[in-house]
């Protein structure tokens with residue numbers, strides 16, 4: 001089974017106002033689009049499609065440089081979805097989730113409930129049973145009461161067997177309230193999964209404050225620290241934070257002895273309460289002899305993602321008299337950011353001496369200390 005998710009983000013956000021379309025506006029410290037995308041970065045989702053406004057060159061450049069598949073938005077939401085479905089052609093996708101970028105508070109539990117329902121149905125979508133009384137009205141005056149029995153507020157992600165919804169969208173053009181309407185027009189039976197009140201769609205200006213409150217309450221922030229020391233030995237360079245730095249001696253260790261990268265890796269494991277490098281890559285195992293420490297860091301980052309965390313920032317301090325780190329700090333920052341899939345401004349690499357005191361002062365080795373901040377997505 002291959003699962004994909006399509007995030008439709010080609011709307012204009014007219015009702016939300018505020019200049020920029022709502023998906024690009026800030027929400028609890030990040031853009032709406034970043035929150036929504038991260039919600040779908042789950043191990044079971046193999047492909048993530050982002051449907052973008054065709055005229056937003058900046059967004060195409062930004063997301064074109066990521067692992068996302070991109071598709072062009074159309075005039076109506078249904079046109080955008082159709083293009084998203086086409087972008088998945090030939091990738092062996094069997095199930096697809098279709099989600100509004102404007103619903104950034106969706107939980108992994110709801111996403112998984114929809115997927116689970118697809119085991120026994122062609123289509124499934126979250127619906128929130130209407131609990132308030134329903135009126136009809138004109139010009140601010142109530143004209144009648146409607147029966148709310150059996151009525152649901154439709155949410156996303158709406159999930160489908162890929163071939164069926166693909167054919168349904170190709171067969172039906174024109175406006176549709178949602179993909180469930182398209183599916184039903186093609187004769188598909190759609191199961192209702194209990195929706196979540198927190199899974200609101202940011203539609204009007206005031207919805208930002210509510211979404212911010214939900215994401216704030218939800219926030220699970222974890223800190224971890226890492227500390228490492230490697231001893232100098234013969235050599236003509238050291239590897240620090242992924243960069244080769246010429247030096248009169250090398251660092252000794254079972255792997256490439258990248259003391260900075262080890263401290264950062266341990267900080268991430270620490271934040272996850274997952275021990276340290278030695279637990280995942282035992283020094284007694286000969287396969288790690290001389291290994292590039294990138295393997296360890298990439299493993300810790302993957303573990304964080306699998307456990308539902310994103311790395312918010314990293315701070316690493318190298319402690320040595322020599323080599324001087326300043327001239328190499330920017331390269332180290334870029335390399336560490338690359339390995340972790342972060343922006344360089346999320347990674348700080350700095351250095352200090354130990355004022356010629358102790359083993360560092362005697363230039364017997366280099367120490368590194370690091371802090372990692374992880375946030376549940």
Ligand SMILES: Nc1ccn([C@@H]2O[C@H](COP(=O)(O)OP(=O)(O)OP(=O)(O)O)[C@@H](O)[C@H]2O)c(=O)n1
Nearest residue numbers: 008009010011012013014015075076077080101
């Ligand atoms: N042509 C369109 C229209 C809408 N959408 C997406 O469909 C979702 C639900 O639409 P809505 O909340 O109505 O968003 P907008 O169309 O952006 O808002 P508005 O109607 O206020 O302009 C949003 O994620 C929006 O980006 C899209 O991808 N392509």
Ligand SMILES: C[C@](O)(CO)[C@H](O)COP(=O)(O)O
Nearest residue numbers: 100154155156177178179201
């Ligand atoms: C798909 C949807 O989110 C279901 O509630 C909704 O219909 C899309 O938004 P719109 O406001 O109807 O365009």
